[in-house]
Amino acid sequence: MNDKLKQIANMAKQKTWVSFMHENDPYSLLHWSIAGIYQEKKDVWLLQDEMTFETTEFATLDEAIAWMNEHMPHITEIL
DSSP, rough: OOOHHHHHHHHHHHSSEEEEEEEEEHHHHHHHEEEEEEEEEEEEEEETTTTTTOEEEEHHHHHHHHHHHHOOOOOEOOO
């Protein structure tokens, strides 16, 4: 895992979210949990493309970071 991904993982653990740039597009990685009478309980990490609002769900932060390591090699900055 490269240094940028380590920084993203550490920030997400501390704040429950982090934003970053990949190939000049903004993304956010955030923890999302909901529950209630009319809602299915969810406790996931979401990777969201901030341009399209498209999201990918991961059961754990480690799974999200592993996916990013494989599919997002060009993270340029952490916001």
